[in-house]
Amino acid sequence: xTYITKPKFHHPALPKxxxxxxxxxxxxxxxTLCAGCGHDSISGAIIEACFELDIExxxxxxxxxxxxxxxxxxxxxxxxHGFNSVHGRMPSVLTGxxxxxxxxxxxxxxxxxxxxxxxxxxFAHALRRxxxxxxxxxxxxxxxxxxxxxxATADRGSKSKRGxxxxxxxxxxxxxxxxxGATFVARSFSGDKEQMVPLIKAAIEHEGAxxxxxxxxxxxxxxxxxxxxxxDYVREHNEAVNRLDFITGRAPIxxxxxxxxxxxxxxxxxxxxxxxKVAADYxxxxxxxxxxxxxxxxxxxxxxxxxxxxxxxxxxxxxxxxTVGTPLNSLAEAELCPGSAMLEKINASLR
Amino acid sequence: MPSSSPISSVNDFVxxxxxxxxxxxxxxxxxxxxxxLRMGIPVAPRNIFPSNIQGLPTWYEVRISEAGHLGARxxxxxxxxxxxxxWDKDMAGIEPGGYLLYDSTxxxxxxxxxxxITVIGVPLTAICNREYTDARQRQLFKNIMYIGALCAxxxxxxxxxxxxxxxxxxxxxxxxxANLQALHLGRDxxxxxxxxxxxxxxxRGKAVGERIFIEGNSxxxxxxxxxxxxxxxxxxxxxxxxxxxAFTSHCRRLRVDPASKKSKFAIVQAEDELASIGMxxxxxxxxARAFTATSxxxxxxxxxxxxxxxxxxxxxxxxxxxxxxxSTGMPTRTQQCDVTSCAYASHGDTKHVLLFPEDPAEAxxxxxxxxxxxxxxxxxxxVMLDLDIGMNHxxxxxxxxxDSRKYDRGKVMTAADLDAGKDFGxxxxxxxxxxxxxxxxxxxxxxxxxxxxxxxxxxxxxxxxEGAPYADNMQRLLRKFETAKDLVPHPxxxxxxxxxxxxxxxxxxxxxAMDEAIHMIEARGHSLNRLRVRAFPFHSSVTSFVADHxxxxxxxQNRDAQLRSLIVNECSIxxxxxxPILHYDGTPITARFISRAIGDHLDALKVTPLRKVVS
Numbered sequence: 001x002t003y004i005t006k007p008k009f010h011h012p013a014l015p016k017x018x019x020x021x022x023x024x025x026x027x028x029x030x031x032t033l034c035a036g037c038g039h040d041s042i043s044g045a046i047i048e049a050c051f052e053l054d055i056e057x058x059x060x061x062x063x064x065x066x067x068x069x070x071x072x073x074x075x076x077x078x079x080x081h082g083f084n085s086v087h088g089r090m091p092s093v094l095t096g097x098x099x100x101x102x103x104x105x106x107x108x109x110x111x112x113x114x115x116x117x118x119x120x121x122x123f124a125h126a127l128r129r130x131x132x133x134x135x136x137x138x139x140x141x142x143x144x145x146x147x148x149x150x151x152a153t154a155d156r157g158s159k160s161k162r163g164x165x166x167x168x169x170x171x172x173x174x175x176x177x178x179x180x181g182a183t184f185v186a187r188s189f190s191g192d193k194e195q196m197v198p199l200i201k202a203a204i205e206h207e208g209a210x211x212x213x214x215x216x217x218x219x220x221x222x223x224x225x226x227x228x229x230x231x232d233y234v235r236e237h238n239e240a241v242n243r244l245d246f247i248t249g250r251a252p253i254x255x256x257x258x259x260x261x262x263x264x265x266x267x268x269x270x271x272x273x274x275x276x277k278v279a280a281d282y283x284x285x286x287x288x289x290x291x292x293x294x295x296x297x298x299x300x301x302x303x304x305x306x307x308x309x310x311x312x313x314x315x316x317x318x319x320x321x322x323t324v325g326t327p328l329n330s331l332a333e334a335e336l337c338p339g340s341a342m343l344e345k346i347n348a349s350l351r
Numbered sequence: 352m353p354s355s356s357p358i359s360s361v362n363d364f365v366x367x368x369x370x371x372x373x374x375x376x377x378x379x380x381x382x383x384x385x386x387x388l389r390m391g392i393p394v395a396p397r398n399i400f401p402s403n404i405q406g407l408p409t410w411y412e413v414r415i416s417e418a419g420h421l422g423a424r425x426x427x428x429x430x431x432x433x434x435x436x437x438w439d440k441d442m443a444g445i446e447p448g449g450y451l452l453y454d455s456t457x458x459x460x461x462x463x464x465x466x467x468i469t470v471i472g473v474p475l476t477a478i479c480n481r482e483y484t485d486a487r488q489r490q491l492f493k494n495i496m497y498i499g500a501l502c503a504x505x506x507x508x509x510x511x512x513x514x515x516x517x518x519x520x521x522x523x524x525x526x527x528x529a530n531l532q533a534l535h536l537g538r539d540x541x542x543x544x545x546x547x548x549x550x551x552x553x554x555r556g557k558a559v560g561e562r563i564f565i566e567g568n569s570x571x572x573x574x575x576x577x578x579x580x581x582x583x584x585x586x587x588x589x590x591x592x593x594x595x596x597a598f599t600s601h602c603r604r605l606r607v608d609p610a611s612k613k614s615k616f617a618i619v620q621a622e623d624e625l626a627s628i629g630m631x632x633x634x635x636x637x638x639a640r641a642f643t644a645t646s647x648x649x650x651x652x653x654x655x656x657x658x659x660x661x662x663x664x665x666x667x668x669x670x671x672x673x674x675x676x677x678s679t680g681m682p683t684r685t686q687q688c689d690v691t692s693c694a695y696a697s698h699g700d701t702k703h704v705l706l707f708p709e710d711p712a713e714a715x716x717x718x719x720x721x722x723x724x725x726x727x728x729x730x731x732x733x734v735m736l737d738l739d740i741g742m743n744h745x746x747x748x749x750x751x752x753x754d755s756r757k758y759d760r761g762k763v764m765t766a767a768d769l770d771a772g773k774d775f776g777x778x779x780x781x782x783x784x785x786x787x788x789x790x791x792x793x794x795x796x797x798x799x800x801x802x803x804x805x806x807x808x809x810x811x812x813x814x815x816x817e818g819a820p821y822a823d824n825m826q827r828l829l830r831k832f833e834t835a836k837d838l839v840p841h842p843x844x845x846x847x848x849x850x851x852x853x854x855x856x857x858x859x860x861x862x863x864a865m866d867e868a869i870h871m872i873e874a875r876g877h878s879l880n881r882l883r884v885r886a887f888p889f890h891s892s893v894t895s896f897v898a899d900h901x902x903x904x905x906x907x908q909n910r911d912a913q914l915r916s917l918i919v920n921e922c923s924i925x926x927x928x929x930x931p932i933l934h935y936d937g938t939p940i941t942a943r944f945i946s947r948a949i950g951d952h953l954d955a956l957k958v959t960p961l962r963k964v965v966s
Contacts, residue, residue: 058800061637061792074802074814081792083636084804085629086655092584092626096633096641097792099582099617104637104793122629125622317617324613328581329638329791331615333758336579338605340752346573347749350563 018054026051028078032071038190038216038231039069039138043076045193046107046136049200050077060105061097065090065119068145069111069138069216088119091126091135095317098131101327102318105204106133113143116152116171123173127180127209132316134203135182135211137173138190140218141229148221159226172298174308177211178291183314184210185290186307189234190217198244199307208314215303239297241282241306284310355448355467359550362392362417364428366501369441370494371434373405379494380411382515383501384744387415388564389511391556395421395863397743397939402589402682408437417558421710421746422864423739423939429551431497438463450549452500454493469549473500473541482536492533499537506548508555509538563712563749567740568644570711570750571670572597574718575642576605579758580668582641583618584630586649589682590738591672594644595620624649628656628667635666636803638763638791640722642668647676647689650696657731658697659805661828664778664787666725666732666761669693670718673737675937684937685738687859690913693733694887700825704835705733705887709862710740712747713885717840719752726761728835729789737908739860739939762788769798777801777812778824785830832888839886842893847878853953854900856893856929858884858914861906864942871946877953879904887917894922897929904949906932908940 014022026047031040050057057079064070066087073082085093094108108126115123115137126135141154148161152171159165177185184206188196196214203210215234217223223230228237283289290309297304324331358364366383370376377398384396395414401407414424429450432441445451447467453459455472464470475496479489502509513531520526541547572594575583585595595618602616621627627643634641645653650671660667673689675681693705706721708714714736721732762782764775769790775798778787787810790799801812809820847869857865862883872879882896882903897903897918905915912931919926932948934940 056796058796059793063633079797079800081790081800082802083633084802084806085632086659086805089625089629089656092621092629093633093636095619095626096582096584096630096635096639097637098633099619099630100634100637100639100641101791101793121622122626125626129619321617322612322614323617324608324611324615328615328617329634331579331581333579333756335615336581336606337577337752340754342605343577343750343752347561347563350565351559351561 017051019056021051021057023047023051025079026057026077028073028075031075033068034220036219037068038140038214038218039072040075041190041193042136042138042196042214042216043072045196045200047076048193048197049204052197053201053204055105055204059103060107062107062109063090063094063097064109065111065114067111067114067143068218069109070114072138073107073109088114088117089122090114091119091122091131094133095126095129095131098133098317099323100329102132102323103327106131107204108133108135110135110137111151112137112139112141112153112173113151116173120152120171124176124180127177127182127211130181130183130209130314130316130320132207132318133209134200134206135209136200137211137213138216139173139213139229140216140222141170141227142218142222144218144221155228158228159224161221161224172294173211174213175291175294177213178287178294178309181209182211182309183208183311184307185309186211187213187215187303187305189215189238189305191231191235192238192305195240195243195305202244202307202310206310206314208311208316234303237301237303239279239302239304241279241293241304241308242284244307284308285312357450357469357550358428358446358448360428361552361554362415362556364415364551365424365426366413366415366429366431367427367441367444368411368413368431369434369437370409370411371436372401372403372407372409374494375491376409376433376494377411379498380413381744382495382512382519383498384413385515385564386498386507386512387413387553388559388746389515390508390553391559392417392553393419393421393558393562393746395423395743395745397423397739399938400683408434415553417556419558420863420867420942422862422867423941425941425943431501433497450551452497452504471504471545471549473497473537473545475500475537478536478540492529495530495533496537499534499539500541502534503538503541503547504545504549504551506552506554509534559746561749562746564744564746565711566593566597566742566744567708567711567714567736568594568672568742569597571708571714571718571734571736571741573601573750574715575668575722576601577715577752578640578719578722580640580642580722581616582631582634582639583616583643584621584627584634584641585619585644586621586624586627588624588646588649590674590742591644591646591649591670593742594670594672598644624652625656628653628660628669631667631669632656632660632665635725636792640666640668640726640758642670642722644670644672646672646674647692648679650689650692654697657703658699658701660731661697661701661703662699662805663803664729664789665803666722666729668718668721668725668732668734670734670736672741673735675935681937683738685860685939686908686935686937687735687737687861688909688913688935689735690907690909690917691911693735694917696731702832702888703731703733704728704839705735706840707735707858707885708740709859709883710747711745712750714740715750720840723759724835724838727759727786727838728831729761729786730831735859737860762786764788764790764794764799766795766799769795775799776810778808778827779810780827780830784834785827785832786834787827836888836890839888839890841890842885842896843883844892844896845881845883847873847880849878851878851880852901853877854880854882854896854903855906855949856882856884856896856903856914856918857906861908861940864940864945865906867942868945868949871942872950872953875946875950875954877950879949884914887921889918889921893918894924897922897924902928902930904930904932904952906934906940906945908934910935
């Protein structure tokens with residue numbers, strides 16, 4: 001929340017990016033989430049990703065719904081416009097914003113209650129429309145702000161802090177995203193910054209609907225024995241399909257990578273994803289394979305993380321609509337209004 | 352012996368077509384209405400249709416009025432009864448001395464006809480079966496054939512109809528000849544076998560002039576296009592779907608860049624009304640002009656988002672094409688029943704701006720104005736159409752546009768303003784009108800960003816749950832609503848020739864029926880001053896109009912006197928001074944209804960001048 005302001009002072013030796021910005025320029029106000037909350041690590045990863053990509057903060061629009069996760073846009077990119085909308089409806093607001101100005105980067109931040117429970121419909125439809133965005137779900141399987149009720153991603157059989165066992169089946173948003181046609185689908189873990197940062201960078205550069213499910217344990221209500229979203233549980237059951245490095249098309253620098261298990265995926269904008277494969281047979285361009293892989297591992301209790309699927313030639317809503325290159329919000333009377341002479345013709349056709 | 356003599360009238364009667372939905376009758380019936388119009392005689396057609404695609408009864412009523420009365424009249428002078436399912440009801444609806452045109456192929460027992468009407472039988476099916484072999488052709492040309500029969504019976508100029516057929520099928524040459532042939536078949540048989548013309552006749556007139564013939568939904572969509580709307584998000588719902596459809600076709604014609612073939616618009620058919628309004632809010636927050644079109648149930652679904660748009664102060668334009676509620680109600684029948692639910696949409700203390708166009712021409716104007724108002728006031732603007740104006744063709748003045756007009760984008764701070772050092776507080780009332788400045792996302796690298804939220808905040812958009820800044824903000828929103836009173840279209844007043852103590856307030860599609868009723872009421876010896884309310888919040892002239900009269904009738908098309916309640920509530924008026932005149936059976940309000948209801952009330956006052964007796 002904004003009543004705790006951060007001092008603007010920072011050390012002169014802080015590293016700067018190509019724009020001359022330091023990390024501090026990508027921060028927001030002080031988080032009011034619980035100490036140790038996984039969501040704050042995700043905010044940190046977003047800051048790092050934007051810093052490394054030399055993004056001008058004000059060219060990002062950050063949108064969210066309602067809940068702990070949806071509060072986080074206040075805690076990063078303080079120079080960006082943000083929109084904390086209504087519960088479960090961030091995707092529609094983001095879609096509209098994107099239609100108005102195709103030139104900004106759209107970052108949607110949501111939670112499991114916001115996206116899998118109340119907002120499942122909007123989650124699904126934004127992905128199937130191919131809105132060019134980064135859609136991050138900070139997934140802790142629990143309602144934090146209302147104190148510990150299960151959300152729709154809570155695993156069947158997991159226990160709440162009050163000792164209640166969840167008897168409903170869980171929704172796997174990654175599986176859904178694959179099914180719905182998202183062109184970039186990944187999962188990560190808030191305790192794994194090295195995996196998160198390149199994934200977020202790649203998602204930002206991806207010119208289509210990019211979805212990242214980030215498991216983010218709730219230290220207050222879902223980090224106990226019996227929870228399947230606790231730090232310990234996720235660490236023990238995490239099966240990473242790949243490690244990712246990310247190279248932008250603008251600055252093609254080569255990074256050192258482990259020989260023998262590397263795959264380079266060139267994205268539509270020329271940026272490159274360098275995948276260090278942990279699972280030797282994993283092909284990130286195979287949607288069906290990804291679905292299969294995900295389900296096989298889920299069946300044996302493993303949470304698959306990494307870049308699960310990417311379409312290097314994604315479609316997006318503007319391409320499908322064939323909209324003009326100029327953002328719609330900057331078209332003026334001359335481009336929009338056909339004028340009185342045309343209206344006369346229309347009148348004549350109505351007699 | 353008919354008990355009433357046959358009605359005799361030139362250029363002033365009502366023809367009603369009773370058909371089966373999906374039988375192709377709609378285009379034939381419209382051809383009739385347009386033919387009359389081409390003869391220079393005003394018409395007001397109305398579709399009375401079921402929530403159904405095929406099989407259920409549907410009616411098309413054409414009121415012909417050289418005097419230019421475009422409201423529904425009530426009653427039928429000539430019934431074209433083509434639907435056996437509704438025979439008895441249709442028969443009962445004919446005025447004494449009226450006429451019935453029916454398909455006499457199959458003989459009907461005399462007991463099925465009324466004695467006080469003139470029955471005209473044309474063996475349409477028999478002629479069709481003789482002339483055509485294809486079943487589809489038999490059906491379609493039967494429709495055209497009865498139009499031909501009407502040409503003979505009403506002494507119409509068939510050339511007007513023929514010319515319309517040629518224009519309609521100008522790209523399908525073959526169909527022109529086939530349709531013209533059917534038209535002549537019907538006309539020739541009737542001329543040869545029946546007494547023509549009947550007592551109802553059409554004579555070329557000059558009463559149409561420059562006026563145009565357009566559906567309100569299409570005109571509103573065109574207004575949105577002229578008003579600079581670029582984003583439309585909607586969900587199909589009767590009777591508003593044709594507004595989004597019309598916007599789509601207008602845009603394809605007028606908003607595609609000729610060189611690049613790229614679209615200067617984006618139209619999303621959303622997954623529901625929640626998403627529709629969410630997209631509109633997102634687009635408008637980001638600086639595009641955006642709208643949705645919906646009806647009552649959609650308004651119900653949008654409630655939460657509408658509160659956000661009110662409180663976070665985001666422009667949005669909502670076209671509500673009203674239909675009879677509550678719930679699914681009567682989806683294909685008209686009402687003015689969403690006035691309250693739109694005026695106070697959402698939880699907490701909220702108030703919204705409503706515009707009430709009377710016809711398609713005003714729907715065009717108000718649609719374009721709504722985008723200026725939304726940007727100026729940074730709040731949702733509702734354009735309150737209804738099925739009667741939205742889905743029927745209506746004769747109205749030509750649409751006009753002033754080429755020097757600039758879009759009013761309201762108070763938007765630019766990068767230059769920010770660099771010049773202007774203090775930016777998103778909810779700061781700089782000018783004292785309650786309207787703050789906003790910035791669009793992406794404006795400036797370091798200045799002018801803010802966080803939009805539905806939670807309480809201070810003047811600089813910082814989250815707060817403190818009472819004082821919350822109340823300060825709510826008071827400013829009220830100030831902004833005060834500002835709106837002078838910006839919205841003002842009421843129009845028309846006074847009676849003689850001074851009178853009584854007035855009438857009405858709005859929207861009631862207009863033509865009210866204008867006609869006023870003459871009927873005058874004929875009964877009463878005078879009324881009229882005030883047509885065109886927007887909410889109410890201009891101060893609404894309060895003074897009520898104050899200037901002993902009492903005022905409020906005519907509306909809903910059960911609960913919704914506009915009257917708004918006037919009582921917002922203008923602090925004693926409810927006794929406002930007499931509700933309510934029509935809410937789903938049919939359009941008629942002049943006959945209004946003049947009877949108001950006339951009876953005023954007659955009663957004349958008979959017993961109580962106050963005088965007592966004093």
